[in-house]
Amino acid sequence: xxPHDRYRPRPADRTGPANRPxxxxxxxxxxxxAQRAERxxxxxxxxxxxxxxEQLLAEGGGDHVSLDRVAALAGVGKGTVFRRFGSxxxxxxxxxxxxxxxxxxxxxxxxxxxxxxxxxxxxxxAFLDGLGAIAEGNAVLLAAHEQACAEDKYGDPSxxxxxxxxxxxxxxxxxxxxxxxxxxxxLATFDGDLIRHLTTPGDPRRFTRSxxxxxxAMLGPAG
Amino acid sequence: xxPHDRYRPRPADRTGPANRPxxxxxxxxxxxxAQRAERxxxxxxxxxxxxxxEQLLAEGGGDHVSLDRVAALAGVGKGTVFRRFGSxxxxxxxxxxxxxxxxxxxxxxxxxxxxxxxxxxxxxxAFLDGLGAIAEGNAVLLAAHEQACAEDKYGDPSxxxxxxxxxxxxxxxxxxxxxxxxxxxxLATFDGDLIRHLTTPGDPRRFTRSxxxxxxAMLGPAG
DNA sequence: AGCATAATCGGACCAGTAGTCCGCATCCGT
DNA sequence: ACGGATGCGGACTACTGGTCCGATTATGCT
Numbered sequence: 001x002x003p004h005d006r007y008r009p010r011p012a013d014r015t016g017p018a019n020r021p022x023x024x025x026x027x028x029x030x031x032x033x034a035q036r037a038e039r040x041x042x043x044x045x046x047x048x049x050x051x052x053x054e055q056l057l058a059e060g061g062g063d064h065v066s067l068d069r070v071a072a073l074a075g076v077g078k079g080t081v082f083r084r085f086g087s088x089x090x091x092x093x094x095x096x097x098x099x100x101x102x103x104x105x106x107x108x109x110x111x112x113x114x115x116x117x118x119x120x121x122x123x124x125x126a127f128l129d130g131l132g133a134i135a136e137g138n139a140v141l142l143a144a145h146e147q148a149c150a151e152d153k154y155g156d157p158s159x160x161x162x163x164x165x166x167x168x169x170x171x172x173x174x175x176x177x178x179x180x181x182x183x184x185x186x187l188a189t190f191d192g193d194l195i196r197h198l199t200t201p202g203d204p205r206r207f208t209r210s211x212x213x214x215x216x217a218m219l220g221p222a223g
Numbered sequence: 224x225x226p227h228d229r230y231r232p233r234p235a236d237r238t239g240p241a242n243r244p245x246x247x248x249x250x251x252x253x254x255x256x257a258q259r260a261e262r263x264x265x266x267x268x269x270x271x272x273x274x275x276x277e278q279l280l281a282e283g284g285g286d287h288v289s290l291d292r293v294a295a296l297a298g299v300g301k302g303t304v305f306r307r308f309g310s311x312x313x314x315x316x317x318x319x320x321x322x323x324x325x326x327x328x329x330x331x332x333x334x335x336x337x338x339x340x341x342x343x344x345x346x347x348x349a350f351l352d353g354l355g356a357i358a359e360g361n362a363v364l365l366a367a368h369e370q371a372c373a374e375d376k377y378g379d380p381s382x383x384x385x386x387x388x389x390x391x392x393x394x395x396x397x398x399x400x401x402x403x404x405x406x407x408x409x410l411a412t413f414d415g416d417l418i419r420h421l422t423t424p425g426d427p428r429r430f431t432r433s434x435x436x437x438x439x440a441m442l443g444p445a446g
Numbered sequence: 447a448g449c450a451t452a453a454t455c456g457g458a459c460c461a462g463t464a465g466t467c468c469g470c471a472t473c474c475g476t
Numbered sequence: 477a478c479g480g481a482t483g484c485g486g487a488c489t490a491c492t493g494g495t496c497c498g499a500t501t502a503t504g505c506t
Contacts, residue, residue, distance in 0.1 A: 037474095039472085039473055039474075039481095039482065039483070040473075041472070041473070041484085042473095042482080045483085045484090066462080066463060066464085067464065068462090068464095071485085071486090076484080077484060077485030077486055078465080078466095078485075078486070079465095079466080079467075079483090079484070079485055079486075080483080080484065080485070082464090082465065082466080083484085087464080088464065088465090143373075147370070150366075150370055153416055154416060154417065154420040178433050178436055178437075181430075182433075182437060185408065185411070185412050185437055188408070188411040188414060188417065189411050191411060193373070193377060194407055194411065198404070198407075210401050210404035210405075213401055214401075214404070214408055217440055217441050217443070218437070218440050218441075262452095262453065262454070262501085262503075263502070264453095264454070264455085264501070265454065265455095265502095268454085268455090289491080289493085290493065290494080291491090291492075291493095294457090299456075300455060300456030301456070301493090301494080302455070302456055302494095302496075303455065305493090305494065305495080306454075306455085310493080311492090
C-alpha cells in the first residue's frame with residue numbers, strides 16, 4: 001500500500017486558505033528530506049483538469065461536471081482527478097479558490113481601502129465590491145460549489161475566513177451589533193442561483209449594489 | 224402504456240401551495256367522470272412513507288434519506304414512493320409543505336397580526352416569528368430539502384409565495400426600499416445548516432431573534 | 447356475495463455517478 | 477544511464493435516483 005496513493009490530495013495540492021501551499025523545497029516534517037517540486041506532468045494535468053472543469057461549467061452548468069467528463073475532456077484518467085483534488089467537491093473548491101485568491105491577499109495585506117488601515121465601513125464596502133464582482137462573474141461555479149460542498153459549509157476554512165472578516169468589520173463599525181449573525185446573512189446572499197436570477201445583461205452589478213445597500217442598512221447612519 | 228403510471232404524482236398528491244389539493248369528488252376535466260377518492264391502501268402508504276422519511280432524517284440527516292431506505296422502512300416498494308411523490312425532491316417538498324401549511328393558511332386568511340389587517344411591520348414580524356419557529360424545529364428537513372430542490376429554487380411556487388409576502392410587507396412599510404432583494408436576503412438566512420450551526424439547546428430561538436433584528440434594521444426606525 | 451374495473455403494488459432492472467486501486471509508466475536527481 | 481520516487485489510467489465497485497409491467501388489491505355496482 002502506498003500512502004501517497006490514498007486519494008487524499010497532498011498538502012501542496014490543497015488550495016484552501018487555511019492550507020496555503022508551502023514552499024516546495026521545505027523539508028516535510030519527519031522525513032529528513034527535501035520535498036520535491038511538483039512534477040511537470042502532474043502540473044500539466046492539474047491545469048488541464050481545472051480548465052476542463054471550467055469549460056464544462058460554461059457549457060452545461062454544475063450538473064454537467066461529472067468526473068468522467070472532466071477526465072475525458074482533460075485527457076487524463078479519472079484517478080488523476082482524484083489524486084490531485086481528492087473529490088468532486090475538492091475540485092470545485094480549488095477552482096473557486098483560484099478565482100478568489102487575489103481578493104483574499106488584497107484583504108489581508110493589500111493597500112486601503114481593501115486592505116488594513118481603512119475605516120471599517122469603507123473596508124467593508126470595498127470588500128463587498130470585490131467579492132460581488134467575483135460572484136457575478138462566477139455565478140455558475142458558485143452554485144455548483146455550494147451544491148457540492150454543502151456538507152460542512154460552516155466548518156470550511158474559506159467560509160470561516162470571509163465570515164470572520166465581515167463580522168469583524170461590522171463589529172468595529174457598530175459595537176453591540178449582532179455581527180456574527182449579520183455576517184452570515186450577508187454571505188448567505190452570495191448564492192450562485194440567486195445571483196443568476198437577479199443579474200441581467202443590462203445591469204451586471206445589480207446584485208452587488210443591492211448587497212451594499214443591505215450592509216449600509218445594517219450599519220445604520222454613518223457617524 | 225398507462226398514463227396514470229407515469230410517475231408523475233397526480234394533482235391530488237401534489238401538496239405545493241400553487242397546487243392545493245382539490246376535493247376528491249370533483250370531476251376531473253375531460254374525463255366526464257367523478258374522480259375517485261384516494262384508496263385506503265394508497266393513503267396508508269403515503270403516510271407511512273412520510274413517517275419513514277421523518278425517522279430517517281432524525282436518525283442520520285438528509286444524506287441518510289435514500290429512497291431504498293424510505294421504502295424499506297415504510298414497508299412499501301420503491302415504485303410506490305415515486306408514484307406518490309414523483310421524486311426524491313417531491314418527497315422532501317411534501318414533508319416541508321406539511322409542516323408549513325398552517326402558517327401559510329394563517330398568513331393568507333388568519334387573524335392579525337399574522338393575517339391580513341395588521342400593520343405591515345407587525346405582520347412581517349409575526350410572519351418571521353412563525354417561519355422561524357418552523358425552521359428551528361425542522362432544520363434537518365430544511366437542509367435536506369434545500370439540497371434536493373436546489374435546481375429551481377427561484378421558480379418554486381412555495382418559495383415564490385413566501386418571497387412575495389415578505390417583499391410586499393417590506394415595500395408597504397418602506398416604499399422605495401429594494402424590497403425584492405431584501406426579501407431574498409431574509410429568506411436566504413432560512414438555511415437549515417446555518418440554523419443548526421447557530422442554535423443551542425440553551426437558546427432555541429436565537430436564530431429567529433437575529434432575523435427579527437435584521438428585518439428591523441432593514442426597515443429602519445418605526446415612524 | 448360476486449364480479450368487473452380501476453387503481454395500486456413491488457422489486458428487478460437500468461443508467462449514471464463518485465470514488466477505488468494496482469500493475470505499469472514517467473520523471474528527475476545523481 | 478540508472479534507480480527511486482512519483483504519477484498514471486481505466487476497469488471495477490457500490491450506491492442512488494428513477495422506470496416499468498405482471499400481479500394484486502380495493503371499491504362500487506348489481
